[in-house]
């Protein structure tokens with residue numbers, strides 16, 4: 001195993017100051033990853049029960065590996081180093097091999113200098129007698145960590161129970177209170193519109209986590225008892241799904257069947273298996289009826305089996321789904337996308353991931369530059385070249401691989417800027433302008449729908465235009481959902497390059513790359529005509545895909561887009577209003593019951609915002625007849641009736657009442 005067993009003796013033998021400093025640092029790292037105040041962490045609770053999932057553990061592994069002379073494996077976090085206490089003791093016992101520089105844990109500040117010049121950190125290093133020793137290094141780190149912890153606590157304390165709108169202003173207050181000295185910018189800063197939001201970044205893979213009581217892993221007798229009976233109730237409702245998952249686990253490798261694994265909820269940890277669906281409802285193989293609020297991760301804008309899509313597919317099935325010749329509908333689908341979005345040219349892929357991959361290749365081709373800037377908290381699919389995480393050791397944004405198997409080289413050309421919506425990020429972009437092919441944004445990040453930085457996007461549009469950098473909107477979720485023309489139309493901002501997916505395929509796999517002809521021409525050489533001397537004038541790159549423009553997908557997309565064009569923008573506007581109304585109702589209830597959850601929304605996307613681990617809350621929603629997926633992004637469709645909305649509210653209320661009875665939420669005095 002290569003790891004010492006942690007015993008009480010070794011624990012006692014650990015040098016105390018070093019151990020405490022390590023513990024403080026580790027607590028800050030874990031608190032940051034789990035989005036809970038460090039003070040709420042129980043150092044004796046297993047990481048998994050605190051809410052860490054495998055991605056959080058891998059991140060922790062990387063950060064620990066960067067700071068301490070040890071090589072750990074994730075497996076050790078499941079076993080002998082499963083708690084903060086055990087890990088701190090273990091690290092304190094290690095001999096330092098080389099002094100490590102203190103490393104700021106906060107989001108990096110913009111540098112006015114090009115290239116990878118490190119920035120001054122907030123806290124000056126402390127000189128101690130034990131210069132060069134682990135203690136000195138740790139003392140330096142502790143000073144930085146203490147500052148980070150106090151900033152995080154200030155933020156969490158101020159934003160915890162407020163409405164989302166209020167949280168925006170308090171976050172600003174917390175941010176402006178930061179004492180960190182910053183390098184003077186070379187130019188006077190442009191007017192500062194929407195201020196930065198220092199809210200913790202949500203990565204697409206970070207699981208939402210743990211209630212305070214669960215975080216301590218010290219459930220009261222009432223809680224233990226309730227959890228036990230709830231698990232029995234939940235599993236009795238869904239035995240066929242559970243058996244199905246177990247039966248196929250040996251052969252079906254499925255990350256969704258283990259996502260969010262932790263021992264306390266292990267017996268309920270299985271995806272529901274669907275039997276059928278209709279409109280806003282679906283049924284599992286145990287015959288349970290659910291109001292679906294996952295809606296195919298945002299695909300099914302018109303509900304399940306929308307009649308126009310079913311008709312188009314039946315029709316196409318009779319015509320065949322031949323691959324090779326052109327789909328007779330591809331041109332019309334491109335025309336409809338052009339009509340609805342204003343994009344000049346359109347190309348088709350099979351998924352959002354593929355569309356993003358193609359778009360980046362196009363951007364690099366037409367600009368002749370290699371770097372791409374993205375923002376922390378955005379998700380752009382699972383192509384290696386975008387699986388990039390902010391790198392705390394590269395202070396001006398250069399990325400680190402997000403997951404094992406993604407090489408440093410795969411993300412070497414990605415700059416992940418730490419603070420989406422922060423006008424200060426523009427200075428970083430300016431510094432890298434000479435090498436940037438594109439800046440890619442998810443205009444409203446799906447895990448932070450309340451962050452709608454329109455002013456920032458306008459500034460970004462101006463800057464990228466002036467500097468000759470392509471602005472790319474990844475509208476895989478927002479496209480056709482928030483408005484027929486997506487976030488571009490809603491915000492009145494035109495990007496150079498846009499990716500779509502999900503809604504536009506009507507339930508069949510699709511990705512769309514759209515944008516200026518000058519960019520899309522790199523795909524086919526651009527415009528030429530028969531009967532004259534014209535030829536494809538543009539330089540091209542590689543593009544392919546066996547299933548691109550699949551006849552069934554084209555038929556489905558054609559039906560969806562035709563319907564959308566007929567209905568006009570009021571269709572999305574009405575749905576957006578209904579979603580806002582639902583969020584307001586639910587938020588009023590949460591406030592009344594003093595439940596630390598809020599529903600944030602953008603268009604018809606909504607997301608439960610909370611701190612800690614809310615696994616049990618979500619399991620209760622499922623048990624009350626709502627279907628939602630592990631990533632917890634929720635969507636309303638045009639098929640959701642008033643009765644469905646009422647059922648959603650009821651399920652949320654009943655879940656809260658149950659959790660109050662079980663001792664997981666405190667009941668306010670009546």
Ligand code: PMP
Nearest residue numbers: 351352353379380381476477501
């Ligand atoms: N971009 C964004 C903004 C997304 O939300 C997603 C998927 N949710 C993707 C890209 C990847 O799309 P797909 O899952 O179809 O590959």
